Amino acid sequence: MDVYIQHNDVNLYYATNFNAVDLAFYVTEMNILIVPDMEKERALKESKVEVKSFGDLGYHKLRKKMDSRDALAEMLIGFLKSHGVKKVGIPENFPAYLALKLSNHFDVEITNPFIKMRAIKSEREIEFIRDSSKAAILAFEFALKVLRRERSCDRVRERIENYLYLKGYITGTIVSSGEVSAIPHGSGGFVEDHVVVDVFPRSRRHRYYSDFTRTVIVRRNEKIEEMLNAVIEAQEKAISIIRDGVKAKDVHNIVCDVLESYGYGTLRRKSKEGFIHSTGHGVGLEIHEEPRIFENDDTLRTGMVFTVEPGLYYKDVGGVRVEDVVVVKRDGCEVLTRYPKFVRI
């Protein structure tokens, strides 16, 4: 591969610090950002890489002879050819019309160097995720107050989202109770014996996410509390083994071991109920990114940031989940969302 071209998405932002609103390109090996003419000034301000506008690369001349889509493709093709490029890498979600045009002129490979790079966070990125984690916990504490008066999960969710927006975060939120809580991504219902509150705010300023879940016990319910205690034990054991060099699947397996020891079902045992999802996922500029904490062979490395979020889901009882965000260190890990795990109101 001679060059890799990234179009406007979080990877372009990661590589250049330019927040592209329209189509833009970054050619990694040349360290060149290619943006619409109207965006050149802002790109020069926000980014430290070399910036070329579409106009600089002859777009407007081409536009007189063909439609805008073809002109853009020809512009890119001409630019790459003038640099002697033969092989071009593009990400899997690159625009199809450009991919097909490029494939007529170059050896095109689907790849993405940023996915693995982004899995290891810098100190600066960790501070951003720490900031969003603090916001998530504040929002959860706010939710506890709302839950003293409010019976509609949807209304609690709306209050959390408004609270975080005013603090500078856009958040996705799951608030579920009763049978709705038996669906991992289900949200809604009326507050019964327990409530799952899952908050994943992204800062409107630095754009990094956090992801935090607690299960709140509202009224005594033996089955739910037993499930919650097992999940907490599984989560704490998993967190206790996380350190540089450990395999992702070892973290996942320890969660399964604990939950199975209490007689709960797991995906590993092909159960349809019980622990029916993975143990966690990377968190950063996207809410789901590398590493995956599941049955995979990936090795955890210092600076990786991900969730540890075992849960148990049974249709006739409901679901519980406990989720924290951790940073891998050489000799262990740091929890960015430190908060008591068994919560009762």
Add this chain to the structure above:
Amino acid sequence: MDVYIQHNDVNLYYATNFNAVDLAFYVTEMNILIVPDMEKERALKESKVEVKSFGDLGYHKLRKKMDSRDALAEMLIGFLKSHGVKKVGIPENFPAYLALKLSNHFDVEITNPFIKMRAIKSEREIEFIRDSSKAAILAFEFALKVLRRERSCDRVRERIENYLYLKGYITGTIVSSGEVSAIPHGSGGFVEDHVVVDVFPRSRRHRYYSDFTRTVIVRRNEKIEEMLNAVIEAQEKAISIIRDGVKAKDVHNIVCDVLESYGYGTLRRKSKEGFIHSTGHGVGLEIHEEPRIFENDDTLRTGMVFTVEPGLYYKDVGGVRVEDVVVVKRDGCEVLTRYPKFVRI
């Protein structure tokens, strides 16, 4: 073209009413929605079309033999071949890896039937845009109050965004004054003689946008007020000719005629300052969609909804803009953002 495949984006939502968060496909000619297994239940609830899960189409069997990306491509290819498909249409932003794989097996054409369909709104869609338009005006009235005390354009913008969020809308906002206002999409600065307030809220419920701009005169400034009066006259003349059958370029040209008659520059005359953008753009599920109101030959049709937003921009004076959203009717048009055009505080 035998079939057209739409992946998860606003077009899929438009066609199926299913709000896909992960990769999903809709095959228009078969009226089949193809979704991840976890999403099947929700897709069946939200959509009226036939729903198949990846599992239904043999994804999991394929997954045992190859990586997830290849398995997804093979699943789609197998499904299409089993229906005797030879030619496949895909939109320009379809994922590259699938486009390249499909092109090895089918005659692939880049196209998009929804772009033109979405330009003509149904009564229901017009009600949604009317709703977002009312919110935009309420937010503007709120901004006028804030402007009596606040000198930072960024702070006014933040107050508007918070106000609309709590009412159920996510909004993009431009608040600019002084030299910043000379850049059409520039936002920020301190409140000087005038402020441009551009609000484009999208409902968090029905997902349709509106788009509304007024220029607020804070202190007397002859040049700014002259520019504003010319822009208002140009906009009102343009609106007065809009009806079914009129060409988009006639609307754009009448704006240029009026502004040029006062001696202002236009793009039509290759001026670098003055009226340096198009007259408007369609508004709906996206903030910029068809029709474009510029130098193009498109004919306006009943049910089209778009902005009419002339502006004037001079580096040494600043910029002004007035923007309304209109619906084309058989004999005229209806303004969805009715509000006085010359605003002074």
